[in-house]
Amino acid sequence: MLSRNQVRHINSLKLKKQREKHLQFIAEGSKLVLDLLESDYRICEIFATGDWIESHASGFPSGNLILTTVTDDELSRVTALTTPGQVLAIVSIPEAKINPGSLAGTLTLVLDDIRDPGNLGTIIRIADWFGINAVICSETTVDLYNPKVVQATMGSIARVPVYYTNLADFLSGLPSSLNIYGSFLEGGNIYDMALESHGIIIIGNESKGISDDVAKFVTNRVHIPSFSTGKGSAPHAESLNASVAAAVLCSEFKRRTIQIL
């Protein structure tokens, strides 16, 4: 059963200010909670239906995990989803500190002011799929622990380390041997230029692209060309969605690491 205080506490975690105060966030849905249970995240408390607990509790790690049986109706009073799942977890927000040395020899995504929760979650899912070791966000990027972001990662939040930092400070501290790729209209055709198997790929804001403060650190300007044959004053889309651009870039970088076709 959910007490009135628990309902209030869970609902409060939908706000960034309260998440920062309590250092907790909420995760919902069976796949997401199971993925988090297998990760380095520490689950504080799980609220689940009797059915869900019966099916899954045998696989839980031992330790001080609080497990509370609740009804569908109770879950619907605290869910951040349109259709509540069978389980909701309160999870500790870990301390996250980037070790720039760990980025050598890997491909890292840097997000400059991504504002849409769906985009951030989708980019983390893309990073998971394409084996990107870390996602580094500007301090203006939407909060990782926003329930919409957590949901859109589809469990990938459990596997991809995400950090927030001042990007100019971060980029200026990188070894000069690391290529920093950024997408610009006047950049080189991504399909037709040399790409290293490691380095930094910067994804810019949904409407403004990469900011001037960050652009000056870019060593390799790239561009995903349009294949539209449209004519006239608006021949094709002005741009790709930020997460779509991230996917095309990751795909092209990673493809090069396996073979030449």
Add this chain to the structure above:
Amino acid sequence: MLSRNQVRHINSLKLKKQREKHLQFIAEGSKLVLDLLESDYRICEIFATGDWIESHASGFPSGNLILTTVTDDELSRVTALTTPGQVLAIVSIPEAKINPGSLAGTLTLVLDDIRDPGNLGTIIRIADWFGINAVICSETTVDLYNPKVVQATMGSIARVPVYYTNLADFLSGLPSSLNIYGSFLEGGNIYDMALESHGIIIIGNESKGISDDVAKFVTNRVHIPSFSTGKGSAPHAESLNASVAAAVLCSEFKRRTIQIL
């Protein structure tokens, strides 16, 4: 000024049933409305602020376009957006009939039961960017004229023809010379197999993938491999988002048409 009847009519067009009854949909925001004005869509009526009309009206096509000056406050009473723009248009839904013959020599996206409005809009934007000549949707796919879909196309709805049809009937009527590509877990590595410059690419439902009824028409099973180095029982994301998969497939098909790298 907006009459009470106009407010009621515009708001009614947020519902599919009413759109089908009136054969009209709404489009909001300056870029989207300007893109539609340059397209084959017929705009019935434009509601815009005085500022917007002053900046743009000189470029309007002649003809029986009704233009009404409204206030920001009036727009906020009819908008489907969180932040209303300066302009809202009522647009005619055209009659749309596929000509299968027109698909020869082109690359076509087929969507099998895409439910998320953001995904459909994003896929249309991807189609626009990558020069896909048509998007063909199952009858169960979310409605193109849903305001969230229209918005997510970012204007690409004005340039990409989208059709709804029974996919089994459509696919069974195609010439056998056309390859039909579909993404399956056991498919061939997309980066490492022959891809034609024309054919059909099928994108499946967000959670269920390509349905059995449609899968039987697939001639070439493909797969976007994961590059994750994760280990354990949940080593990486189970799948890519539907629009992300569409982007990676379009990118890979189109890349092959320009060069071998």
